[in-house]
Amino acid sequence: MEFRISDERHAIRHKLMSTYDIILRNAYLMARDQVVDIAIDDGVIAEIDDAVERTADREIQVGGDLVGPGFVDSHMHIDKSFAACGRRHPKGNDSAFDFREIMPREEEYFAEMTVDEITENALKDIEMAVAAGTTYIRTHVAVNHETFGLQNVEAVTRARDVAANLVDIQIVPAARHIPSEESKQILHDAIELASGSESPEPALVGGSDPAGANKDIERTLKAWFDVATKQDVGLDVHIQDGGTLGGYTLDRLHEYTEANGYEDRVTASHCYCLSHLPNHHLDRLIDQFTESDMNIVTCYQSTRPTMPVRKLLESNVTLAHGTDNDRDFVFPHGNADSLEGALIESNKLHGDRTFVEDYRWFDSNEGLDQLWEMITEQGARALGIEDRYGVSEGNPADLVVFDEPSPQWAIIAQATRRFVLKNGAVVAEDGELLPEYSVSE
Ligand SMILES: [Zn+2]
Incomplete structure (x- = not known):
């Protein structure tokens, strides 16, 4: 009843x-060469026109600069955020990355942290991402039946709900040593916890390397799909093994995807092996990605310079981008900023003019456009939100106003995010979250 009255009142107004x-x-807008007016009402893009006739409670003069959709950060680990932050120098950062040290260090760290502390750090991370123009996040979250249990999922779920008017968050619980029954059980519990009745999106099944981390490709894939099909949720898994081992794992992931009718519901993150494989193997994998609509996510922190980004995009594979940055023990640097990620990708993907025919293609306008797509539309496809994403009438008004006129200039000049809008509300200005939208202490 109340809803109807306010609805009517709105119509009268x-x-x-x-x-x-x-x-x-x-x-x-990205795809138009004339400027337009964008009208927002009730959180939604109500009208896009050369010149909107009506007036508004608030009019913002964009002045010939770009308005884009909010960025989609397709890969974060916000349960680990700020784990590397010491008071003066980054902590746990005295020597170069050693994977054998990272794992025990993480477990030690999580054993000491409380749910409140993890929640608080996650909220700070979310604020940093939103101020940079991100309005959609997919985050992986560690679960461990032997040590810290479900505490990280509890914390990130809480952070997601507290920050619901800033950003939409998809949660991907990931258990190590997944073939064990205890691990499968905690993954079930994590998905149920993160997909509570209020949550807008169900959680997804996550995990790492069937071979390298779990030492059993078939049992790991079977366990992942057992949990995913029982919960009727998608998967987003780290495939980090290199060379033909990684390629074989992706082959098998494709087979399981088809066998379970999971087309368009599986994402493979990182896929370093794609930068190692000979063309005949790569081409076969690309055909498989297309057949099973598998999404690939790469992150600027770890993208290999020979990652076939252009080839994947030109083959219509969904290739999204994540910052993977939470200032944690694995990646202590960066600002959870997708635009920063796009600039670093364009530098990393330069190629070599002696050997690579598309040398510096990612510096070109077309190449920069593709990087822009990866942090926007491609991300929306990977997250399965493409039907409500983008600067079009009827979509949620999740928008960023830049101080540069095009995606190219936005990346090159690392444009100021003049305004970030979430559901039609201005939540950040000039790269700073507005104090009234602050969610951290
Ligand atoms: Zn990751």
Whole structure:
């Protein structure tokens, strides 16, 4: 009843005053060469036109700069955020990365942390990402039946709910040594915990390397799909093994995807092996990715310079991007900023003019456009939100106003995020979260 009254009131207000909530005037969209006005009402993009006639409660003069959709950060680990932050120098950062040291260090760290502390760090991480223009996040979260249990999922689920008016978050619980029954059980519990009745999105099954981490490709894949099919949720798994071992794992992942009718529900993160494989193997994998609509995610922190990013995109494989950055023990640097990630990718993917025919292609306007797609539309496809994503009438008004006129200039000049809007509300200005939207202490 209450809903109906407020609905009517809203209609009357419009009839009498004909005002929108917000109008962004004279904005360039990525795909148009004339500026437009974008009207926002009730959290939604209500009208896009050369010149919107009505007025608005708040009019923002974009002045010939770009308005883009909020960034999609397709790969974070916000349960680990700020784990590397010491007071003066980054802690646990005195020597170069050693995977054997990272794992015990993480377990020690999580054993000492409380749910409240992890939640607080996750919220700070979310604030950093939103201020940089991110409005959608997929985050992996560690679970461990032997040590810290479900505490990280509890913390990240809480952070997601507290920050619900800033960002949409998909949670991917990941258990190590998944073939064991205890591990499968805790993964079930984690998915149920993170997919509570209030949550907008069900959680997904996560995990790492069937061969390298779990030492049993078939049993690991079987366990992942057992949990995923029982819960009827998708998968997003780390495939980090290199060379033909990684390639073989992706072959098998494809087979399991097809056998379970899981087309378009599986994401393989990192896939370093794609930068090692000979063309005949790579081409076969690309055909398989297309057949099973498998999504690939790469992260600027760890993308190999020979990752076939252009080839994957030109083959219509969904290739999204994550910052993977939470200032943790694995990646202590960076700002959870997708635009920063795109610039670093364009440098990493330069190639070599002696050997590679697309040398510096990612510096070109077309190449920069592709990187932009990876942090926006491709991310929306990987997260399965493409039907409500983008600067189009009827979509949620999740928008970023830049101080540069195009995606190319936004990446090159690391444009200021003048305004970040989530569901039609301005939540950040000039790279800073507005104090009234602060969620951390
Ligand atoms: Zn990861």
